[in-house]
Amino acid sequence: MKRKVSRRLDAWRQSAEWRAISRAHCQDLNRQRALLPKCGAARKRDGEPCMQTAMPNGRCYLHGGRTPKADDWHRPVWPKGHPRAVEKMNAKLRDIERARKKREARLADLSPEERQAHREWQMAHKPGKAVDRKRARGMRKANAAARATLGVDQSYPPSPELVRVTRAIEALEKLRAARSAAIEEFALGAFD
Template sequence: MGTTPGQRAWSQSPQAAEQRRLASQQAAAARAAAPKCGATRKSDRQPCENPGLENGRCRLHGGVTPRGADWHKVQMPGRGAPIAKLERKLRKIALRRAEQAARVAEMTPEERVRYEAWQRTHKPGTPAEREQRRRDRALATAFNTPPAAPAPDSEQEKLAVEIAELRKCKAALEELRREQEITGEDSINDR
């Protein structure tokens, strides 16, 4: 896909040159009007003159640092990024994981136990997700522990004694009724 002769003629015309000059001036004015990075340059200890991003820093001084829910996630190059950039990122991730594995391998058994305990208790996620996991653990513990036997209540004990006495009375009355039925039948048969 090349340019047509008409396109080449336009790009070399004075009108195109004037448009390029105006666009360059507008871009320079927008850059000058943009809020500056709040960092200090290491080279000459002067304020950084690059335009700042949302957090007040330029891309060189931490403006593209992940934040919010993605602070703990590896940030991959965006769509349309060169393949070389993706390959560098993948090599960097592999190198970081290898260094971490080497550090873990060099740990003493006591350090390894502490490290693994910390890894179990400090899972990544947003504060809300971590709080929800804490609540879920507390609920699971409460659900899996059997309820404690209720403390004896003096009123309940009195009621239990009264119920036992009433049952004895009921049993005695039923026995008396049965005896009367038997004796009543015998008296009818005797006539």
């Protein structure tokens, strides 16, 4: 049922005095907002600071805080303080499960070439945190540069395992050569 607004209240809301009070209040709020700390993230438009009102973490609602970033991007977070937290969390988990099934179906539908490309990508990209990989990359680069400037011999003595495998390969190669020679001889002899 619609609530009836009394005529007196209606008249008061249209009065010049009420409007003046409202305007002053809005202006006051805007002045307060202008003094609040601003988000310093680089905005997409021109790279200048974003200047939206910042949350306690120093970023605005668009630039930080709500969704975990980097390696925690897909990690579901408990909706703290939400009145229907359990339902919300369950919906998140359902979404993740749905995405997983979709991904699996897509992988099952790949053509042999696409599957090969996918496997190669997986082999070429190490799992783990991006930060750790970046650090390891930096260390490798620095070590290579140091070795180059110091003129250190970069060849390592072969490991016992490598020696063993190399010998095994040589033995197998010899065996294969001997067998193919024998097969050739047999084939030549068969049709004399």
